[in-house]
Amino acid sequence: MNKIENANKYIEENKSKAKSKPLYHFTPPIGWMNDPNGFSYYNGEYHLFYQYGPYGLFWDNIHWGHAVSDDLVNWKHRPVVMAPDIISDISGCFSGSAIEKDGKLYLMYTGHIDPNLGFDIVHKEIVQQQCLATYHIDGTVEKYENNPVIAQRELPAGYEIRDFRDPKVYKKGELYYCVLAGRNENSRGSILLYSSSDLVEWEFVADIYRRPVNDNTLFECPDLFEIDGKDVLIFSIMPCSPEYSEDVKQQVEYVIGSMNYKSNVFEEESRGIIDYGSNYYAPQTTQNKDGSQVIIGWVSDWSKINKEFVEEYGYNGIMTLPRRLGIDSGRLIQTPTADITKYEFERKVVKDFELMGELLLGGNPLNLHLHVEVDKLDSVFTIDLMKNEAKGFSFTFDPDLNFIKLFSSYKVAVDKSVVCELGGSVEIDVYVDNHCVELYVNGFAFTFLCYDFDKGHETSIHTQQKQLIKCLKHTEIAGVKIE
Ligand code: FRU
Numbered sequence: 030m031n032k033i034e035n036a037n038k039y040i041e042e043n044k045s046k047a048k049s050k051p052l053y054h055f056t057p058p059i060g061w062m063n064d065p066n067g068f069s070y071y072n073g074e075y076h077l078f079y080q081y082g083p084y085g086l087f088w089d090n091i092h093w094g095h096a097v098s099d100d101l102v103n104w105k106h107r108p109v110v111m112a113p114d115i116i117s118d119i120s121g122c123f124s125g126s127a128i129e130k131d132g133k134l135y136l137m138y139t140g141h142i143d144p145n146l147g148f149d150i151v152h153k154e155i156v157q158q159q160c161l162a163t164y165h166i167d168g169t170v171e172k173y174e175n176n177p178v179i180a181q182r183e184l185p186a187g188y189e190i191r192d193f194r195d196p197k198v199y200k201k202g203e204l205y206y207c208v209l210a211g212r213n214e215n216s217r218g219s220i221l222l223y224s225s226s227d228l229v230e231w232e233f234v235a236d237i238y239r240r241p242v243n244d245n246t247l248f249e250c251p252d253l254f255e256i257d258g259k260d261v262l263i264f265s266i267m268p269c270s271p272e273y274s275e276d277v278k279q280q281v282e283y284v285i286g287s288m289n290y291k292s293n294v295f296e297e298e299s300r301g302i303i304d305y306g307s308n309y310y311a312p313q314t315t316q317n318k319d320g321s322q323v324i325i326g327w328v329s330d331w332s333k334i335n336k337e338f339v340e341e342y343g344y345n346g347i348m349t350l351p352r353r354l355g356i357d358s359g360r361l362i363q364t365p366t367a368d369i370t371k372y373e374f375e376r377k378v379v380k381d382f383e384l385m386g387e388l389l390l391g392g393n394p395l396n397l398h399l400h401v402e403v404d405k406l407d408s409v410f411t412i413d414l415m416k417n418e419a420k421g422f423s424f425t426f427d428p429d430l431n432f433i434k435l436f437s438s439y440k441v442a443v444d445k446s447v448v449c450e451l452g453g454s455v456e457i458d459v460y461v462d463n464h465c466v467e468l469y470v471n472g473f474a475f476t477f478l479c480y481d482f483d484k485g486h487e488t489s490i491h492t493q494q495k496q497l498i499k500c501l502k503h504t505e506i507a508g509v510k511i512e
Contacts, residue, residue, distance in 0.1 A: 032112035036083050036092055040109070047343035051462040052396040053372065053509040054328070055348040057094055058106050061085055062346025064195075064250060064311035065325045066093060067127035070318055071134045072166065075101055077325065078136070079348075080124060081109065086345045087333065091121035093138070095168070100368040101323065101351040103510045110136075110170040117142070117160055117176045124195040124250055126313065127164070128205065128228070134164040135228055137207065139194035140177055155191040156181075159209070161228060179209070179223060179231045187214035188221070195250045197313070198228070201290070207231070208251040210264065213239060217269050218248035220262065222293065235293035238262060238284070245273040250311040253288065256322055256356050260288040262295055263303060263324075265311050280304070281312055281326070283361045299359035304349075305447045306435075306468070306476035314354065322354045323366060328465050328476055334441055338464075338480040347465050349476055362472025365460065373398055373504035380500050387491040390503050397488065400502040401457040408494040414461055415439070417485025422477075424459070424468055426451055433470060439481045449473055454499075460506075461488075 030038070044058040056062070060083040067078035074097045081094030093111040096104045111122045118140030125138025142156040158177035162170045181190050192212035199206055205225045213219040213236065220238040225231045240246050247269040253262050262284045268277035286298040303312065304326065312326030328347040339345035352363040376397075377390060390399070399412065406428035414422040422443075425434040428451045437443040449470055458469040468475040488503070 032114045033092075033109055036109045036112055040083050049342045049463060050344070050511070051347055051464055053102070053369070053506050053511075054350065054462050054465055055096065055104050055511055056344055057081055057083070057346055059083060059344050061087055061089070062094065062327075062344075062348075063088060063329070064124045064327050065313045065348060066124050066138065067136050068313045068315040068325055069127040069129070069134065070315060071127070071129055071164075074099060075315075076127065076134070076164075077104065077348075078110065078127070079346075083109065086336075086339045086343075088331070091123060091141070093122050093136075093170075101317070101366050102368045102372065105512060107168050110164070110168070111138070111162065111172070113141075115140070115172055115176060117158055123157065124311065125159075126197045128198040128200065130205075130228060135198075136162040136164055136170060137178075137196045137198050137228070138162070139196065141194075153191060157190060157193045159196045159207075159231070173229070178229055179207075183223070183231055183233055184211070185233055188212060188219070189216070192247060197250075197252045199253065206234070206253075208237070208253045208262075210248040210251050211236070212247060212269070215242045217242055217244070218246050218264075218266075220248060220251045220264060220295075237288065237293060237295045245269050245277050250313065252312070252314050254314055254316075254322055256354060259285050259298075259356055260295070261285050261354075261356075261361065262288070263312065263314070279310060279329070279331075281309060285356060285359060285361065301360060303361065303363075304474045304476050306474070307441070307443055308465075308478045309349065309474075309476040312349075317353070317366070323351045324354055324363065325349060325351045326476070328478055330478055335478065335480045338440075338482075347478070349467060350460060352474065355472070357472060360472065363474045364469060364472065365458070365467075369506065372506050372509050374507055375502070375504050377501070377503040379498070382498055382501075383495055384490070384492050384498050385495045387489055390488040390490070392486040392488070395461070395463050396506045397461050398502075398504045398506055399457075399459045399488065400500065400504075401490065401498065402454070402500040403496065403498055404454050406451055406455055407496050408492060410492050410496060411490065412457070412459060413487065413489045413491070414459065414466065415479070415485045416487040416489065417483075420481065420483075420485055422466060422479060424457075426455065426457070426470075428452065435468075435475065435477075437477065437479060439479050439484075441478065441480065443477060447473075447475070462506075
């Protein structure tokens with residue numbers, strides 16, 4: 030039996046052991062999942078591939094998992110499509126993307142070779158090169174026979190092959206382009222641009238983006254796309270070496286501006302953070318069937334902090350809701366894709382009312398959506414979730430200080446404040462699912478994991494002074510199928 034058959038057999042035989050899954054967030058059948066890959070709309074379906082270690086609960090032995098969807102809400106698991114089984118990807122089929130060409134879907138990904146079979150042991154010996162594969166309608170994938178297609182020979186002098194990964198391919202005019210994360214001559218991150226006319230022969234174009242050396246950052250999973258005539262570059266950030274792990278936070282950032290294909294420089298106009306929560310990394314975008322740009326991210330957890338839970342539940346990895354992207358006054362804004370509303374059942378909807386003190390919204394911590402709209406926040410306003418005598422998760426909005434305080438006394442505590450313009454009208458959406466919470470405030474997004482065996486059930490909102498509320502909607506999300 031080959032490695033793919035082996036993985037698929039293992040999944041079939043063991044998937045019934047996975048339990049306590051979120052009800053409307055994507056998870057793998059069993060085992061470990063990290064980055065979304067090859068996110069695309071092809072042949073009438075959305076495809077989501079992902080970094081997948083089926084046999085264990087922590088990052089190891091990375092294959093590509095696969096699922097399909099008609100609406101970005103319901104997902105059907107499909108067999109694993111790639112396993113690390115050729116010389117160029119023998120230590121892992123790392124992240125990559127998908128693109129349609131002549132009616133076929135091509136996958137481009139990083140083949141990871143680690144002679145020491147570990148992430149960091151002798152880092153200098155690691156080789157990362159870009160490989161090509163074709164997806165067939167029957168759900169199988171065929172790797173190109175002459176992989177890799179971008180290797181050491183296409184990497185300019187000074188850049189290191191040990192950190193050269195995560196190709197995101199797109200088409201502009203007659204040419205295919207791909208952005209890649211690289212490690213430059215200062216041993217810091219750069220975003221590299223390559224071009225090709227056929228996806229096989231690739232040529233280095235330029236190093237289009239880097240941060241000052243003393244930022245001490247390395248990039249992963251770049252993505253470059255257009256919204257409303259602007260170019261948007263996104264990338265995940267990690268420390269360039271472990272000695273900076275205290276100073277450099279893992280997070281995902283964006284830069285809006287224009288990609289100048291003459292000077293080959295990304296001209297920056299504005300920038301920001303994609304998600305302010307504690308658990309968000311390595312997102313990828315695609316164009317949805319109505320033409321808008323949609324992003325899906327990994328509800329990330331590299332640590333083993335939730336070990337006791339994932340061991341009990343048999344899987345480790347959740348994706349965010351797919352979110353529609355927009356640009357508003359130089360800021361990238363996000364809202365969950367509209368189709369989720371079809372699965373929302375109203376528990377309470379109240380419009381134009383005055384609230385003073387606390388409003389209890391009742392139980393069911395697992396699968397709710399709370400929407401609050403105000404024209405102006407008059408004083409401190411709080412949303413309490415999953416509350417019992419001992420624990421809770423809360424979001425406090427302070428209009429005077431213009432910040433949102435995020436607090437959780439659950440297993441992995443959260444206690445931080447994020448500056449956010451709360452002066453004008455405020456629109457809040459909170460999505461609570463089993464083990465994860467997403468908050469959206471005026472297009473800003475916050476993602477959190479929330480594991481605990483003993484969660485509270487109370488949901489409430491409260492104010493310190495009289496507050497006019499334009500709309501309060503409390504719905505239960507039910508009937509989504511991820512199977
Ligand atoms: C980001 C990442 C990618 C890499 C993959 C390996 O989470 O480190 O850069 O391709 O995960 O699984």
